Amino acid sequence: MQQVFETIAKQSRAAWKALHREDIPQILIGSATCGRGTGALDIMRAIQRKLDENGIQALVKEVGCIGMCYAEALVDIIKPGFPRISYSQMTPEKATELVESFLVGDDPRPDMALGHFGDQALEGIPRLYELPVFDGQERVILKNCGHIDPESIDEYILQGGYSGLVKSLESQPEEIIEKVSQSGLRGRGGAGFPTGRKWASCLRAQGDQKYVICNADEGDPGAFMDRSVLEGDPHSVIEGMIIAGYAIGATRGYMYVRAEYPLAIFRLKKAIAQAKERNLLGENILGSGFDFELEVFQGAGAFVCGESTALVLSIEGNRGMPKPLPRPRTTEKGLWDKPTLLNNVKTFSMVPQIMNRGPQWFAGIGTEGSPGTAVFALTGKIERSGLVEVPMGMELRRIIEKIGGGVPDGRAFKAVQTGGPSGGCLPDEMLSLPVDFDTLDRAGSMMGSGGMVVLDDSTCMVDVAKYFLDFTCEESCGQCVPCRLGTQQMLAILEDICAGQGREGDIEQLLALGESIIKTSICGLGKSAPNPVLSTIKYFRDEYEAHIKEKRCPALVCHRLILYRIDEEKCSGCGLCLRSCPVQAISGEKKEPHQIADEECTRCGICLDVCPDRFGAVECITGQENLASSGRDGSECPH
Amino acid sequence: MREKVREILTAFDGDKSQVIPMLQAIQHEVGYLPEEGMEEVASYTGLRRSKVYGTATFYSQFYFTPQGDHEIKVCLGTACHVKGAMNLMDTLERELGIRCGETTTDNKYSLKRVNCVGSCALAPVVMVEDHVYGRVETKHVKGVLDKSAASV
Ligand SMILES: Cc1cc2nc3c(=O)[nH]c(=O)nc-3n(C[C@H](O)[C@H](O)[C@H](O)COP(=O)(O)O)c2cc1C
Ligand code: FES
Secondary structure, three states: HHHHHHHHHHHHHHHHHHHHOOOOOOOEEEEOOOHEEEEEEEEHHHHHHHHOOOOOOOEEEEOOOOOOOOHHEEEEEEEEOOOOEHHHOOOOOHHHHHHHHHOOOOOOOOOOOOOOOEOOOEOEOEHHOOOOHHHHHOOOOOOOOOOOOOHHHHHHHHHHOOOHHHHHOOOHHHHHHHHHHHHHHHHOOOOOOOOHHHHHHHHHHOOOOOOEEEOOOOOOOOOHHHHHHHOOOOOHHHHHHHHHHHHHHOOEEEEEEOOOOHHHHHHHHHHHHHHOOOOOEEEEHHHHHOOEEEEEEOOOOOOHOOOOHHHHHHOOOOOOOOOOOOOOOOOOHHHHHHHHHEHHHHHHHHHHHHHOHHHHHHHOOOOOOOEEEEEEEEEEOOOOOOOEEEEEOOOOHEEEEEEOOOOOOOEEEEEEEHHHHHHHEEHHHHHHOOOOOOHHOOOOOOOOOEEEEEEEOOOOOOOHHHHHHHHHHHHHHOHHHHHHHHHHHHHHHHHHOOOOOOOOOOHHHHHHHHHHHHHHHHHHHHHOOOHHHHHHHHHHHHHHHHHHHHHEEEEEOOHEEEEEEOOOOOEEEEHHHHHOOOOEEOOOOOOOOEOOOOOOOOOOOHHHOOOOOOOOOOOEEEEEHHHHHHOHHHHHHHO | OHHHHHHHHHHOOOOOOHHHHHHHHHHHHOOOOOHHHHHHHHHHHOOOOHHHHHHHHHHOOOOOOOOOOEEEEEEEEEEHHHOHHHHHHHHHHHHOOOOOOOOOOOOOEEEEOOOOOOOHOOOOOEEOOOOEEOOOOOHHHHHHHHHHHOOO
């Protein structure tokens, strides 16, 4: 087997070498979904045009996401004689200029550069890995993302890809599972279930046919770790799945991918075809006698299908409604009632490296209870949003303040939301907590699959709670009463509170409802749906009380509790707000103080943004007394 | 229509596990799921029509009425929500004169919401067809619409 693979690897090396000639520059374009959203494809065309015009030979290729989404669009240049240099915030114009300076000329343009990958110092350009954004980061899952062309199996093989599979095929299934168990790997889909134990139970399960399923449904709104892995390093997930198939005795696999991820689906299908071509997938893989077929199944837009039994029903062509307990385990009776192994994208993607580098290596990263690394999608009110990968056990504060650079625009940090609709919000005092599966759970949030949304003082915590409840209400499959109706009741109370109709006792009612929904719902969706509400009440009760008792939204978010007005003393009548108002709610003669018609105002806040600082005439007010002094009480608001 | 749907279904072997991929294929070609399509899937797979409808109506991806030429999706995921995505939605509703979930009378645009397209770092995000527009401000909305109109 080793020999068969060596031939394949040799071909890959030759193909790679032919493409990556040492005497020509390489240009790497970060073209995952986020890169494309900032114009990566236009930039690529502009660069190609410029190269052609100047008759420069260069290799232009697409790579996945390196995680520095805040700096997109990213272009890297590897020019002979120079280390690889990363350039950020590129546009077609800037990229053209860069090619002119650096490739037509010889100036690496430190003013545009973000950092370089070399060992030696380079005048005016810092080493990329010494930037604060990489502080304490350790790339295991994201090892290849942003470095290799995800559409080239050759590059993956060159990075050691598929050698974990070869090693596995040469061992006994029990040995593989033993290694996975020893590594301490826990599932990255949210619950942190020990992966080795799941595999072992699947191996033991009796069945003429078994299945491996990769959960790539990533429905948590505000998370994109799995998308980045699928778009940036699809083969790592595929390799992990083949190893799993061999270990448990399954010959078929499915990748259940969210419908909203077209690029990931495209790249996966391409990767599967390439793996088949090399006989790394399909019949008699590398002559081992082991067959494995892999198929992409596209989800159809239902968050609850991320739950294991719902996902299985969905592949079978049904409504994706989780099965109530007691029910047989998916590992024993899953897809078509056959033993089925279901793991998250990141869980599978780590397996090849564990096979290659050994379980001790993996167990040595992170904490004892949660070994390995955690990938977070750091977003929201944060200076450097993007993907970060850190050893488990790192303090939340370090992730947010050092790596993420803290809250921008001089605003104050308020909370961090982890675990999406199933998780919760943690305040500043909790930032000393280490991130691992168990600690965040105990604090009333959860690790989830890795969404981490930072909130600042312009975020209303009641509004955030309402937002998540609205989400779970919408996504509830509807089969059990607590989840279907209980969440609706909670949502109705939250809507009232945000609309200035909150009553004494609402908070207690929310707590009571939340508790019973957690106790009585069928599946994880209902059981965790109240978490965002409970955690915000726990840590931000004063905000709820301000809404209820004073009709005040401290963050100036809840439309019915705020209004915009113009201070006649300060307004010079410059007309800027009048011209900017999208709904013509502002009136007033030139050079005369303007007014805002409250009934027309949609509370978009543009007038406040455009009013020059030297006047500062537009203000946003809240609170019963203030609103009353402006001629209305909260309940009369037209919105 | 029936002929067209039958043609699409020839790519499948009629196994009832393929209901969702079949519906996706029909919607991809036709733009929505017409009644004939549902009937054909039912008879092709041997499932009852109620069963096929049951599956289709469970998933938010499927539509049962014709959609506009351009599909505008505003992301209302968490990251986009806290960065003011609701204001974008309001602006689009106003510009297009329709509510979220509706289609303009000239059948040009359908306006939809989506819970995260996985580009949270670029929040707030608007997706037109498969293209993601990042860091969209209310003042960019018109430009996004014009650009999509130009790409017929
Ligand atoms: C409502 C709900 C949604 C879920 N969504 C996902 C998801 O999008 N991706 C995922 O990997 N796991 C999701 N899970 C967890 C899965 O049920 C399952 O635990 C996981 O995929 C197992 O893989 P792991 O052991 O590798 O973590 C969800 C669970 C629930 C209850
Ligand atoms: S929340 Fe909008 S792209 Fe994720």
